[in-house]
Amino acid sequence: MSKNNGEYLIIRNDNKYEVIIGLEVHAQVLSESKLFSTSSTKFGSEPNTQVSLVDAAFPGMLPVINEHCIKQAVKTGIGLKAKINKRSIFDRKNYFYADLPQGYQISQYKDPIVGEGSVTLDMPNGEKNIGIERLHLEQDAGKSIHDIDPQNTLVDLNRSGVALMEIVSKPDLRSLDEVNAYIKKLRSIMRYLGTCDGNMQEGSLRADVNVSVRKKGDKKLGTRCEIKNVNSIKFMQMAIDFEANRQVDIIEEGGSIDQETRLFDTKKNETRSMRSKEDAHDYRYFPDPDLLPLELNDNYIDQIKKNIPELPDEKKKRFIEKFKLSPYEANILVSDIEISKYFEEVSKNSDVKLATNWITGELFALLNEKNIEITESPISSKNLSKLINLIKDGTISGKIAKSVFEIMRDGDKDPITIVEEKGLKQQSDPKELENLINKVIIENPKNVEAYKSGKDKLFGFFVGQVMKNSNGKANPKLVNEILKKKLN
Amino acid sequence: MMSNITDLKLVELVDKIKKKELSSSEVTIAFIERSKKSKKLNAYISENYENAIKKAKIFDQKPDFKKKLPGIPIAVKDLFCTKNIRTTAGSKILENFVPTYESTVTQNILDEGGIVIGKLNCDEFAMGSSNETSYFGNVQNPVSENLVPGGSSGGSSSAIAAKLTPATIGTDTGGSIRQPASFTGTVGLKPTYGSCSRYGIVAFASSLDQAGPMTHDVKDCSLMLEIMSTYDTKDSTSVDFKRENYLTNLNENIKGKKIGIPKEYRVDGMPKEIDELWEKGIKIIKENGGQIIEISLPNTNYALPTYYIVAPAEASSNLARYDGVKYGFRSKGENLIDMYEKTRSEGFGDEVKRRIMIGTYVLSSGYYDAYYLKAQKVRRLIKNDFDEAYKKVDAILTPSTPSSAFKIGEKLNDPVSMYLNDIFTVPINLAGLPAISIPAGHDKKGYPLGLQVIGKAFDEQSILNIAFALEKNISFKNNITDWWIK
Numbered sequence A: 001m002s003k004n005n006g007e008y009l010i011i012r013n014d015n016k017y018e019v020i021i022g023l024e025v026h027a028q029v030l031s032e033s034k035l036f037s038t039s040s041t042k043f044g045s046e047p048n049t050q051v052s053l054v055d056a057a058f059p060g061m062l063p064v065i066n067e068h069c070i071k072q073a074v075k076t077g078i079g080l081k082a083k084i085n086k087r088s089i090f091d092r093k094n095y096f097y098a099d100l101p102q103g104y105q106i107s108q109y110k111d112p113i114v115g116e117g118s119v120t121l122d123m124p125n126g127e128k129n130i131g132i133e134r135l136h137l138e139q140d141a142g143k144s145i146h147d148i149d150p151q152n153t154l155v156d157l158n159r160s161g162v163a164l165m166e167i168v169s170k171p172d173l174r175s176l177d178e179v180n181a182y183i184k185k186l187r188s189i190m191r192y193l194g195t196c197d198g199n200m201q202e203g204s205l206r207a208d209v210n211v212s213v214r215k216k217g218d219k220k221l222g223t224r225c226e227i228k229n230v231n232s233i234k235f236m237q238m239a240i241d242f243e244a245n246r247q248v249d250i251i252e253e254g255g256s257i258d259q260e261t262r263l264f265d266t267k268k269n270e271t272r273s274m275r276s277k278e279d280a281h282d283y284r285y286f287p288d289p290d291l292l293p294l295e296l297n298d299n300y301i302d303q304i305k306k307n308i309p310e311l312p313d314e315k316k317k318r319f320i321e322k323f324k325l326s327p328y329e330a331n332i333l334v335s336d337i338e339i340s341k342y343f344e345e346v347s348k349n350s351d352v353k354l355a356t357n358w359i360t361g362e363l364f365a366l367l368n369e370k371n372i373e374i375t376e377s378p379i380s381s382k383n384l385s386k387l388i389n390l391i392k393d394g395t396i397s398g399k400i401a402k403s404v405f406e407i408m409r410d411g412d413k414d415p416i417t418i419v420e421e422k423g424l425k426q427q428s429d430p431k432e433l434e435n436l437i438n439k440v441i442i443e444n445p446k447n448v449e450a451y452k453s454g455k456d457k458l459f460g461f462f463v464g465q466v467m468k469n470s471n472g473k474a475n476p477k478l479v480n481e482i483l484k485k486k487l488n
Numbered sequence B: 001m002m003s004n005i006t007d008l009k010l011v012e013l014v015d016k017i018k019k020k021e022l023s024s025s026e027v028t029i030a031f032i033e034r035s036k037k038s039k040k041l042n043a044y045i046s047e048n049y050e051n052a053i054k055k056a057k058i059f060d061q062k063p064d065f066k067k068k069l070p071g072i073p074i075a076v077k078d079l080f081c082t083k084n085i086r087t088t089a090g091s092k093i094l095e096n097f098v099p100t101y102e103s104t105v106t107q108n109i110l111d112e113g114g115i116v117i118g119k120l121n122c123d124e125f126a127m128g129s130s131n132e133t134s135y136f137g138n139v140q141n142p143v144s145e146n147l148v149p150g151g152s153s154g155g156s157s158s159a160i161a162a163k164l165t166p167a168t169i170g171t172d173t174g175g176s177i178r179q180p181a182s183f184t185g186t187v188g189l190k191p192t193y194g195s196c197s198r199y200g201i202v203a204f205a206s207s208l209d210q211a212g213p214m215t216h217d218v219k220d221c222s223l224m225l226e227i228m229s230t231y232d233t234k235d236s237t238s239v240d241f242k243r244e245n246y247l248t249n250l251n252e253n254i255k256g257k258k259i260g261i262p263k264e265y266r267v268d269g270m271p272k273e274i275d276e277l278w279e280k281g282i283k284i285i286k287e288n289g290g291q292i293i294e295i296s297l298p299n300t301n302y303a304l305p306t307y308y309i310v311a312p313a314e315a316s317s318n319l320a321r322y323d324g325v326k327y328g329f330r331s332k333g334e335n336l337i338d339m340y341e342k343t344r345s346e347g348f349g350d351e352v353k354r355r356i357m358i359g360t361y362v363l364s365s366g367y368y369d370a371y372y373l374k375a376q377k378v379r380r381l382i383k384n385d386f387d388e389a390y391k392k393v394d395a396i397l398t399p400s401t402p403s404s405a406f407k408i409g410e411k412l413n414d415p416v417s418m419y420l421n422d423i424f425t426v427p428i429n430l431a432g433l434p435a436i437s438i439p440a441g442h443d444k445k446g447y448p449l450g451l452q453v454i455g456k457a458f459d460e461q462s463i464l465n466i467a468f469a470l471e472k473n474i475s476f477k478n479n480i481t482d483w484w485i486k
Helices: A067-079 A176-195 A231-251 A297-304 A312-323 A327-334 A337-348 A352-370 A381-392 A399-407 A415-421 A430-443 A445-452 A455-470 A477-486 B001-005 B010-018 B022-036 B047-059 B104-111 B152-160 B176-183 B218-226 B272-287 B300-321 B335-349 B350-363 B367-390 B417-421 B426-431 B461-473
Strands: A007-011 A015-028 A090-092 A104-107 A117-125 A124-141 A144-146 A154-156 A162-171 A203-213 A225-230 A260-265 A270-276 B043-046 B074-078 B115-120 B167-171 B187-190 B210-215 B258-262 B291-295 B396-398 B435-442 B448-455
Touching: A007 A231, A015 A176, A067 A124, A067 A162, A067 A176, A067 A297, A067 A352, A067 B258, A090 B074, A090 B300, A117 A176, A124 A176, A144 A270, A154 A455, A176 A231, A176 A312, A176 A337, A203 A231, A225 A231, A225 A270, A225 A312, A270 B104, A297 A312, A297 B010, A312 A337, A327 A337, A327 A352, A327 B187, A327 B272, A327 B367, A337 A352, A352 A381, A381 A399, A381 A415, A399 A415, A415 B043, A430 A445, A430 A455, A430 A477, A445 A455, A445 A477, A455 A477, B001 B022, B022 B047, B022 B074, B022 B115, B043 B152, B047 B115, B047 B167, B074 B104, B074 B152, B104 B115, B104 B167, B104 B218, B115 B152, B115 B258, B152 B167, B152 B176, B152 B187, B152 B210, B167 B187, B176 B187, B176 B448, B187 B218, B210 B218, B218 B435, B218 B461, B258 B272, B272 B435, B300 B350, B300 B367, B300 B417, B300 B426, B367 B426, B435 B461, B448 B461
Parallel strands: A225 A260, B074 B115, B074 B167, B258 B291, B258 B396
Antiparallel strands: A007 A015, A015 A162, A015 A203, A090 A104, A104 A124, A117 A124, A124 A162, A144 A154, A203 A225, A260 A270, B043 B115, B167 B210, B187 B210, B187 B435, B396 B448, B435 B448
């Protein structure tokens, strides 16, 4: 494998292979209730406690579209700069499985709700656009549990009927880094929109990965394999790496790739054949006669468009222009909606530059150390902005601020109170500082002489002594100024 | 006298209960007693007699005469899910299924004071034209021994004709209300698709299924439709249109009404009696000031093949849920696939399996375009035919069936001949239109024959009025001799 110029190539016997990747991301729609029933979608409830008669496919039960899920799909489509289809159709995808109560999944096949769009990735070499083929709505299946009862498979239908958005990318991804950036960007956009919580541990975001390889320079796409249901970015990358190398090995040995569906074994770190093209299911798609075609009018779409919040790309642009942040800083701050919210709250009432540095520096270090999200930050945005203001107005030095921060992290204490209680206020009275400085000069006559004879480096020694004698509270800027006057 | 009670029509019974000339208990017990004596007809799959009598007594203690069915007993087709009453759809696979919920249509009946006395036999999953595909056995047509009552609502037609219930309800996917009504000398109406909610009705073919009333006469039919037809948000295909007070608005004035006679319905080999019956209907229309207009429905010939693609396709998918996993019959298997195969092989009858196979075939990749997609296009053409015709006419008059009732077993081994029975009714389901079958005469064997009035979408009132005028002039009398009661 080589990563020169950010390129991801597999090299065998002087042949360079390019890896072509397309993703089908299944994102759970953020919604209180399911796509066609009123059952709750809450994660982690007791098995089979969130199952309506519709979800369990009792005789005579009929699906009724949850309008909220439609709105969420349209929103997401707009976030993907995609075409919203004013007429879409729900189809039945027919197959038998124990956790599929209807014997078919209601999905959108020929006429999805959202058409072509694109997602912009910020890669080290610059921006790259990844095409979106389509987004469609579908029902999730239930869960078959094979490892509780030795004789039987148990079925939990809590997830049955939960709304998913399947977001299909074009085969535009070329590296593991791009896959990482793509998933993160998709997740970020949906979290900004509030259409998917993007929680991969809870299965809110999973993907089927299509992988093929071709010799660099070839125009024709190679035969692809689809790796089903991979549920973390790390596993996606591992699966792609294994699969691409497997395909290259076959080609190098003179073989050809069979189009098939494969499974990724996370324990053995390998993909395994699940079924070949010949064994592929015939899903017998046809329009669900229980549901009318979904018709959206312009007014409906416009109303949603009007209420779309600022998305990461636009926010980044604004941060750079308005706050003069570097693209790198802006990227970090807009990557997650909660981080950007926190940043905007802090910078609203305090210095932007300091806010950027404190959030990306001290605060992120703290969050990393505790392994928590910014929403769980022990330091509120309000108190962080107060701390920054204390630095800005000279009440405390940056160094003191760090010790105040250390106190704040245990219980979100008001930094003003901390500074007062601990007497950490910076000494900025020139007379007091002069006294401190005079004392240091008197106590160190030899060093004064040495300095005056040209040992400039000793200046730092005097500053240090003053700071030490003031218990770190002396205003370093003023100390510098006065000291310079005194010594020269 | 008990026997007199069951001779009364629905509207008469309602009137007598409201006037306190009869109590709900008296009426309920009378129909139950007659039902008990009529086991030979095999019209019922499940009886709810004790419970019904209890409910009648409760009604009598605190009667509410504002209701449209004040304490009226009623037996319903076993395709409607009824809370706490076994619902089988005529299938072994649902032999022990007891719903925890009520279909919208039966709920509407309960809300108006109706009392369910039992569940009526039908073809398995409503697939059949003679009630011979029911897991629970054949139903006898009260007209004559060993005669089929039609299907799939054969239990319903038998029960209403034999006066085991003052009115009943059926479902009609390709003629399953109108054909059995025609075979038993009773009235049956299939409303416009979207008029009656499908919520809680065991699905056969979702884009065609409609519930409707089966009664002694047009008046009773109007009252039942008024109760059954409601807009229901639980059914996405339910339509929110202005529903009439069908009974109050019922009148026999058809002066100036333009009635179409489609030439394509004059099929080869149709018995002479049916032609004569049709002529009789035409004559009555003319005599009552209606205008007869020859029309053409050019795609009529394609209706049956289209229907036998669309309906099985939907059925093959609708019936996938009966897999032994969640409810209903389950056979033991070595593994999941084996369990599915055994459950469905043993749980479904031959006709159901035949249609699942047809449906699976026409939806398969490589065949979908040639069958299902083509059928959908033809279906559109058939609907267009009616749209064209309705530019010229207000309603259409045809025979209900191409023959009278046949003997039990006569067509059982000849599915195509059985399917041909629905040739006049199927196009109406494909077009989603309302149609009513009323008894209009007898053939030379003395078996009843029906005429069908087809209306514009959501214009049930017009076909009820036309049927009402025909009924008055025909004064049909059913020659039923209670032969099954010893």
